[in-house]
Amino acid sequence: MFEILKKEELNPTVTRMIVSAPLIAKKAEPGQFIILRVDENGERMPLTIADYDREKGTVTIIFQVVGATTTALNHLNEGDSIHDFVGPLGKATDTEGLKKVAVVGGGVGSAIAYPIAKKLYEQGCEVHSVVGFRNRDLVILEDEFRQVSHKLMLMTDDGSWGEKGLVTDALGKLLDSGEKYDRVFAIGPLVMMKYVSLLTKEYGVKTTVSMNPVMIDGTGMCGGCRLTAGGKTKFACVDGPDFDGHEVDFDEAIARSNMYKSFERQAYEETCKLFEEAD
């Protein structure tokens, strides 16, 4: 059992939890993920590691309440425990030798982009961060990003905070103004990563995306997380989660992400009803 030491609402639908997991904290690196089960009948859900503290033995997760499992997780409080918590899984993000990068985060994906920006900043790399949200209420980690970025572009779809527009608008401007990046990191919804990759391809900037498909075990056993990259089938759990954005077949990944949509919607509604009745 893994105790929740701290729980914090970052916005009305996004929660941050600091979880006691000393062995995982000792090994975790940005880009890696954990798999959790909320209770003994829960599904296995992957979540990318948002932060870790090796000395305190904690791992931070940030999640958006979108379905049955995240709803159940969000009903746990400080002092409660998560039934299963396994990791660190997947390969760490390769940050070696990078001198100047752009880190692009979309929505709750910013939570995964943040530790990468932080690591790069700490190793002396020039970091330009571009983070986008639907509106002001959904903005997360603004201060955190500011602390680890030499330049920060905050975008909202409706202009209610930062600048109005999409992350691709901001990144396009930076690239047009002559900024030369060794690498762009893009983490967020599949559609966002697809369009960032299309944009950077035009400018010939190598782009790393973080894929988060459906999976069960996270160790290469089920193959549910497979995707096509560079014309070959890869397993996101062991070959990734990071992939070259110019190689990923995003349309296939988007189709695969819809496989359990109707089940998930129904499970979400049932869970919400259950909690409403309990409250």
Added chain:
Amino acid sequence: MAKRNMSPKKNEMPAQDPEIRIKNFDEVALGYTAEQAVDEAKRCLDCKHKLCVAGCPVAINIPAFIQETAKGNFEKAYEIISESSSLPAVCGRVCPQETQCEAKCVRGIKGEPVGIGRLERFVADYHIKNNKDKIEKPKPNNHKVAVIGSGPAGLTCAGDLAKKGYSVTIFEALHMPGGVLVYGIPEFRLPMEIVQTEINALKELGVEIATNMVIGKVLSIDELLNEHGFEAVFIGTGAGLPKFMRIPGENLNGVYSANEFLTRVNLMKAYEPGSSTPVHVGKNVVVVGGGNVAMDAARCARRLGAEVTIVYRRTEKELPARVEEVEHAKEEGIEFKFLTNPVAIIGDGNGWTKKIRCQRMELSEPDESGRARPVPIPDSEYDIETDCVIMAIGTSPNPLIKSTTEGLETENWGGIIVDKATGRTSREGVFAGGDAVTGAATVIEAMGAGKVAAAAIDKYIMEKEKK
């Protein structure tokens, strides 16, 4: 001596009616009654040759346990089996007896062999049901061994070492111990309760089981040896990596590896209403492959309400699955298309599987495996409508341990290289066995390898202590 039973046929195994069982996940074979067991045991001639023993990968003293069974001394029979096997209730259910012990039985020359597997199952079940003795914890010898993986190889190795007084910790990557016995083999063939009973017995012996521990990620083998005080490590991580055919359309929605499909259904209990883990079954399922895993996947899909077709590129004669599983699959209305091999999966335009394109095959001269090689018949392609395809064409060992353990030698295809007589790997103090070494094989062979390694680990540590 009681009178021998000279019937040429085995006592039939009582089983759930096919019409009923395709609507539930309860065990299909119900097991012998005591009367049936005694009657079947009397078919054994207790012959001199004891060829059955040679056919058993762990050399159970088969005639001896059967003679005790014939006399009604079921506990004594259990003791005899236990000398050689640590998971009799499991093996009695899942061993391919027809190619092992029963293949050698002299009664099989003129008629059916003695139902050794059915008797083993009866004896093990009798023991589980009737034995109330507490397992005595052996005296600790103050040596620590780590076992990676809680499948049949790991459980056996851990059990044998614990009985000798070792402090054993099993590290399991999933949230539940049992390995392929719980994620792969379905409830209707091997009830989870049986596996849990065996695991609880190990716990009573003092074996610790640490779940959620992916060795190679959270801890390395070197850390186990150097920082956590383990004097030896046994790798029993199985062959969990699914193979795909690398044909067009394999990444469409509705295409599963058998591993994923079975894990969703068995481990995650997707067949139970209200399960939090979904599974897409569809109306017409096509399972590709002819092994036990293919039969398991097909029969799970059938129970979840689908019409199921198994396509296999050779003929019925070459099916690697246990005969009983094939018979059960047929009784359950599963259709077999032999000499058929998929070449593509075709989508509906929205990312979902619509049909599978197959070509007809014919058999040619034997290949290196000794089985007739299937070759395609030109222009023989045809389509089968399907909304779910399950690939059950084999698995290979997971590269995670190899890639994180320096100096651990493996074959090109991933199998860990060991000395067969001891399970020793190229790394000192590191032993391995089961599917991680051989590639996908049987539960009993994995158990056998676990036993061999346990004996070698004991010898290794005892010799080191002397020095």
